[in-house]
Amino acid sequence: MIAGLALVGLVIATAVLSFAWTPKSPTHVVIPDRFVGPGQRGYLLGSDQFGRDVLSMLMVGARNTLFVGIVAVGIAAGLGVPLGGLAALRRGSAEELVMRGSDVMLAFPALLLAILFAAVFRPGTLTAMVAIGLAFTPVFARLVRGAGLQVMAQDYVTAARTFGSSPSGIFWRHLLPNVANVLIVQATVAFALAILAEAALSYLGLGTQPPTPSWGRMLNEAQNYLSRSALLALWPGLSIALSVLGFNLLGDGLRDLLDPKLQPRESQIRGGLN
Amino acid sequence: MALTLLTRLGILLLSLAAASLLIFLVVQVLPGDPAQVVLGVNATPEALAQLRHQMGLDLPGWQRYLLWIGGVLHGDFGTSQVSGAPVAELLSQKLSVSVPLALMGVAVSVLISVPLGVIAGVRYRHLSGTMISALSLGGIAIPAFWAALLLITVFAIRLRALPAGGFVAWSDDPVAAFRSLLLPAISLGLVQGAILTRYVRSAIVDVLREDYIRTARAKGLTRWQALRRHGFRNAAIPVVTVLGLQLTSLLVGAVVVENVFYLPGLGRMLLQAIGNRDLVLIQATVMLLTGVVLVVNFLVDVSYRLLDPRIRATA
């Protein structure tokens, strides 16, 4: 878990730093300086096919990576948690609706949603991440419902209801705090998946659009130039892999740290975009 | 029991109807004129108007919706507005690529994840378990197209053992068809396998914590024996659920791999249809996918209730 914290911390620190300073401009095109090797002419990690500094692009790209994760997870949790809570609290038809809806969403390929969104709303980071966020919503909804059901079965909750606590009161005071630990774990996993999703979408041209630097897009463009410089693919690929690893490790560590007894079956957590 | 079955069926039909309406609406919102795309930049306004009329685009929205639904109920899925080919034919062609690909991909992922995941789960706190866990984390972080490119470089270019892409129809040469899907399936399966390994591992770990396993071990069985007798079946349930999800999501989700291997699959066709504004084709494909998902969910649901009496009781 320490390793996870360290990696995630590195990403955040880089992103914050990039607002203040980058070695060179990440968007300035200098064609004569194309494919420069690392350490030459002031390009610490080398330059890309347009002569832009790879390190600067990575740093600014970190901003994009965090943005991607925050939007996707924010939407997924922001929608999923209340829905799941609703399902757990109300039961009956509300629960049925939420569960059926999430069934469909769960099996609906997230990629398809992203493609359709891009066609309707123009491709871009925000569009793509809203689509991914929506695709992850049922995961959070299910999680909260599952954990919520367990919480609702506790005696102190029954007591609170008998004494006239409002449903929203129960939600905020009892359900949410007890679900929080699982939510945090799931959030880190979802963060990692969102980063991968953006990389895949960039391959199809539906992710972050130029000239905003994005690790996913850097990786995809580097593919075309493998014969000129294999290193170009290494840096963004490594960055993606490390940040994904970092978030996953963080999630694993958090889960081991927090009370394992209140976990719903771990196998309910969905993952995987491909 | 029969009542719940009927209710479930009713819900299925309602969901299908709701989905069709939603899909229709989304497709209508797509900006851009299909007739313009077909006729290109030199089109005269008269030719455009004529084509739009022939495509039925000048009818009011609700009429077009009813026409579409009516057609589907009669088995007529319409004709592609861009190529003029019957949609049913196009869909079945692409499905003959995407379904086997998805099945093979899932098969590869199972082959990888089950043995690895079980070992990782049983040896939870040991070195081998942690190593496999770490490996699977690494596998998740690798995008499928990386794996694909690597496989192509080694097997197609260096060794010339398998094709770098393309697809030979099953009816023409089944062995060649299988071989052309092999590398793509492995690319997909590697990544899915890494993900699935984690599921299998955690399912095993959860099961190992259950009371009946403790009892079995108290009786003197080893972890392996306890699992064999009681655990695997229970661990299988969540894993199978995830497998089902992976299968349906791979039908379209394989689009990236389809591009790298230029396979004429469902994902690629959908991407092109959206690019061409082939509204009829888009509607039909998305409806098909949603329908498949809903029906599969329905069947899984029903089978759960049949298999596990506990779920039946709490229904």
Next chain:
Amino acid sequence: MRLMRLAAAISAVLAVIACSGTSNPGSTPQASSRSTIVVGVTQEPTTMDVTAQATAAIAEDLRDNLYEGLVRTDPTGKIVPQLARSWELSPDGKVYTFHLVTASFHDGSAFTADDVKFSYDRAMDPKTVPANPHIDYWAPVQSVDVVDTHTVKVTLKQFSDGFLFHMGQGSAAIIPKGTHLAATSPPATNLATNPVGTGPFKFESWNRGASLTLVRNERYWGTRAPLQKVIFKYISDPNAMNNALLAGDIDVVSGVTGPEQLGSFLNNTSFKVLEGKPTGKIMVAMNNAAGPTRDIRVRQAISYAIDRKAFIDGIQQGHAVPIGSHAVPNDSEPYYVDMTGAYKQDKGRARLLLTEAGYANGLTLRTSLIPFAYARRGGEILASQLADVGIRLQPENVEFPLWLDQTFIKHNYDLTIINHVEPRDIGNYGNPKYYWGYDNPQVAQLIKQADAEQDQTKRNELYAQIERQITSDAVNAWIMSPNSLAVIKSNLHSYPQSRVAPSIYLGAAYFS
């Protein structure tokens, strides 16, 4: 454990199948023989009817291979006889008399002047369904008349230099007079799924999304093709295309969209890289009628800000020629004049012009970019170059249908990077309704004059005037014309070196 054993067994079976046979199953069984060629193509046509497709995708595969016209354009852009073995033009330049060859269509019917009349009448008629996307090619035509079975007369309203050239294009192919509408919706002819022409190859099958197969026409009127079978494989991803060539699945990469990857082929003796004449005009098109680009000083500033070499090297790795106006140095546009000296990069001058125009504090310009490499990459380079003079580029990445809708039809844009691939389209500068919104009656008049001018020298001088005028008006900022690039197996011969005409003509190709 049972599971493990099962897994091992399955893996073993898979391994056996994978290693069975060393031949490459990705290609058809005859690919290893020398009489079949497999050509990798990026864009797949949406129909087999060459008179109904707007893009060049169908002409690429089928014009000159399956379909033929009275004339054709050869790889460098010259007009060459085809179904018309010779022709005369009346002194007033209004009447062409074509003498036809003796040939037959793939369905066995004889090719006669009636087929020419049928094809041209059909193309010209605005009521034709489906409409010919290039109906404007026949705008100068007054009537088409059959003189006898092998002679046809085309009467023009007045001499048109462009007419004969356009008759060499895909949509002017001669189709059998028996062509009829099939019972489909939207309407299409029977050619849409079963193309019939007079060419050296005839149609065998079309596997949508994958490939198109042609076989040799044994009864061809001209020289029999050396190759027996032609397969076009549709591969949109440039990496996949290159891999396919390296793995032996295809014999040709017909249009190199990623010149950066030529490296793997240049030093490889199994392959030849063919570089031919430049074709197409990649430019920054500007909205002359609305927005800040309405002001000529802004447009000139943009022209001065651009360094063409950066685009040529950054996008095409040097495989392109710079252009300064709407013409390309190949045989299809003999009126080409080198205008690249008009706006040599001068950032200081650009800033001055912008200040004069009132944009001393900079301005933002919306730029629509379609998903082609030259547009997206060009957008990044352009953004950087314009930023140096104080212009902020706001990129709008749109798919082609959206570009058509927003930029082309509604003129809702400031800048866009686009490649005009059609040769001899300088006439668009006479149309104020064209998406550039350029309205110069003088130029419009010159264009009409030039097309009607029979004397070659006078005509070229008129077009040169037009080029100079549109450049000085900075209607658009022309950047470069990419060289034709293809990669073929080194034992393939007589493959077209240049691709000024879109057609991938394979009637003379053979393997040694």
